[in-house]
Amino acid sequence: MLQLAFIRNNKEKVVEALKKKNFKDLELIEKIIEADDNRKNLQFQSDEKLAQRNTASKDIGALLAQGKKEEAEAKKQEVSALKASIDEISGKLAETEALLEGLLLRLPNLPNDLVPTGLTAEDNEVVRTHGDIPKLYEGAVPHWDLITKYDLVDFQTGVKITGSGFALYKGRGAKLQRALIQYFLDYNIAAGYTEYVPPHVVNYASAFGTGQLPDKEGQMYHMALDDLYLIPTAEVPITNIYRDEIIPAAELPKKMTAYTPCFRREAGSFGKDVRGLNRVHQFDKVEIVCITHAAESYAVLEQMVEHVERLIQSLNLPYRILRLCGGDMGFASAMTYDFEVYSTAQERWLEVSSVSNFETFQTNRMKIRTKDENGKSQLLHTLNGSSLALPRILASLLENNQTEKGIIIPEVLRPYFGADIIS
RNA sequence: GGAGACUUGUCCGAGUGGUUGAAGGAGCACGCCUGGAAAGUGUGUAUACCUCCAAAGGGUAUCGAGGGUUCGAAUCCCUCAGUCUCCGCCA
Structure with a gap:
């Protein structure tokens, strides 16, 4: 499996090398980069929501320790509301990761420069x-x-x-x-x-x-x-x-x-x-x-x-x-x-x-x-x-x-x- | 195959729902101390991803693996794998 960072930074090189290996599905590279963009975006969103949840949960713990039950309950409602969007985003993230992995697995290794061109x-x-x-x-x-x-x-x-x-x-x-x-x-x-x-x-x-x-x-x-x-x-x-x-x-x-x-x-x-x-x-x-x-x-x-x-x-x-x-x-x-x-x-x-x-x-x-x-x-x-x-x-x-x-x-x-x- | 116990960081080991990525110890690295070393002492010591030109910093995930309950899970529940003990079988 090729490294994502390498693919992103050396797109033209990767395409040329794949041609040498007689690999036809060159649009795959663009699809991979697109999927990776999606993944990054979703991960960022997901991380953000999770961070919100984590701080809120810690607050609830602190409030309960101080005996402020009602405030804690209110916070709980707040976090519960967050849950739906967390589930949605993390579901999408998992899907995108699986898609990306599937695409990456289809890419063969790149031939070294010394490898002769040829088909058979x-x-x-x-x-x-x-x-x-x-x-x-x-x-x-x-x-x-x-x-x-x-x-x-x-x-x-x-x-x-x-x-x-x-x-x-x-x-x-x-x-x-x-x-x-x-x-x-x-x-x-x-x-x-x-x-x-x-x-x-x-x-x-x-x-x-x-x-x-x-x-x-x-x-x-x-x-x-x-x-x-x-x-x-x-x-x-x-x-x-x-x-x-x-x-x-x-x-x-x-x-x-x-x-x-x-x-x-x-x-x-x-x-x-x-x-x-x-x-x-x-x-x-x-x-x-x-x-x-x-x-x-x-x-x-x-x-x-x-x-x-x-x-x-x-x-x-x-x-x-x-x-x-x-x-x-x-x-x-x-x-x-x-x-x-x-x-x-x-x-x-x-x-x-x-x-x-x-x-x-x-x-x-x-x-x-x-x-x-x-x-x-x-x-x-x-x-x-x-x-x-x-x-x-x-x-x-x-x-x-x-x-x-x-x-x-x-x-x-x-x-x-x-x-x-x-x- | 049956019954039970267990699985935490490089290692040992604490931790049964709330600043615990995780006490304490060992090891290791660097510094101080020393003529040099040991002892002593201080600091540091996981991986991946995201944010970032980069660094610094920040965020997320990971306590065998996967799922679930919960506002919150190393801690509770389920499934699977592995280790150990006893029984059975057996080269």
Whole structure:
């Protein structure tokens, strides 16, 4: 959620930035300012009436203490008369506040100046490409065949247990998955991130805080009986650790990491994109989240990109880094880098990480602040990224490392996996 | 799941209808004291919004959350959430 004061003071800038994000409803800005004017006006009226009531009530107390009953009664009548207009104004005020909030929630975050102009994934900027695409042997196959061949993941039984898009990892497949998680977490911890195991289920306020609600309601699994949501990413519980908190400047930046399963309904997805491990309803992911001073957030974003990049390099996977264009970015993000690894047998890039700076978009909703040197509270910036999403890493790793003898396990994983090949 | 107790500021803790945004204490900050420190002592120490060019000042709201009663609610009533104790169930 954008800050009202910023919108009011930078109207033209906001409109220009929204155009870059391919946001059409530009009249919204005027509507917001109008609603805010109304709100201020109503609040002023309401405050005035309430102040009248408060002083009168105090007078009544004083009169009663002096035993002046009749005067007190007269005052009571006076205040009673005030009540109707107080109710009317505060009703209007509440309405206007709700309207304003509703309008503000429709505004996406503004893209950073560095974000390229563009509408679709075609317009994303390739920042760099790294690693050689391996030449596979003649009988090389996509990962969905490899997992069957080596008995690593069983989709049919996943369907039986739950439904399509739920995978049953098995034997060496399960262990490889666990090895990756362990390796990723250790790597993050070594870089100064604090590990958490958060709840995998969150309430409305948490899902609202990071921006999943109200807009993306259909993307999350909702448990109606308890009104709770399965997390679509660890970002949600982890960022919400500091919801409604003022973090002392000395404790910044906060660097957190967590492994969690992620649950996504993926309504509307179909076709070859969803084949095998490419897109599933439940997947494992190790996430990193940072909370920083506004002035440092872009430096932190670059650090996070470098951090994720070294992790992918350590697995010897060919990858490229994209800076998403305005039209392809998420609603809440000010700048996003996507990491894609090459899936050699499928001959396509698979997104395995998305690293974003949300600036104050989330902290404004969550009221995550710090105190500046003047003692004034300032919204902090939040950032997060995957390090990494497991299924597509697994897919790419299986496809790129397949040989006639079996699948070669990258060196860094061998201590965790306990073997150097799956044969 | 059943019964009961509880939820106040950074923390502890007082407060059962009337200048209580909230006693007292601790912590913290600044000053005095000191060669320096401790002790002592003085002052200050929430958040949001409105008013204002800004500052100062003023106003409003907030005592778990939401609603209600009342001229007036931290205090009374209702709903919900959480914490603790006992019972039940259970990995």
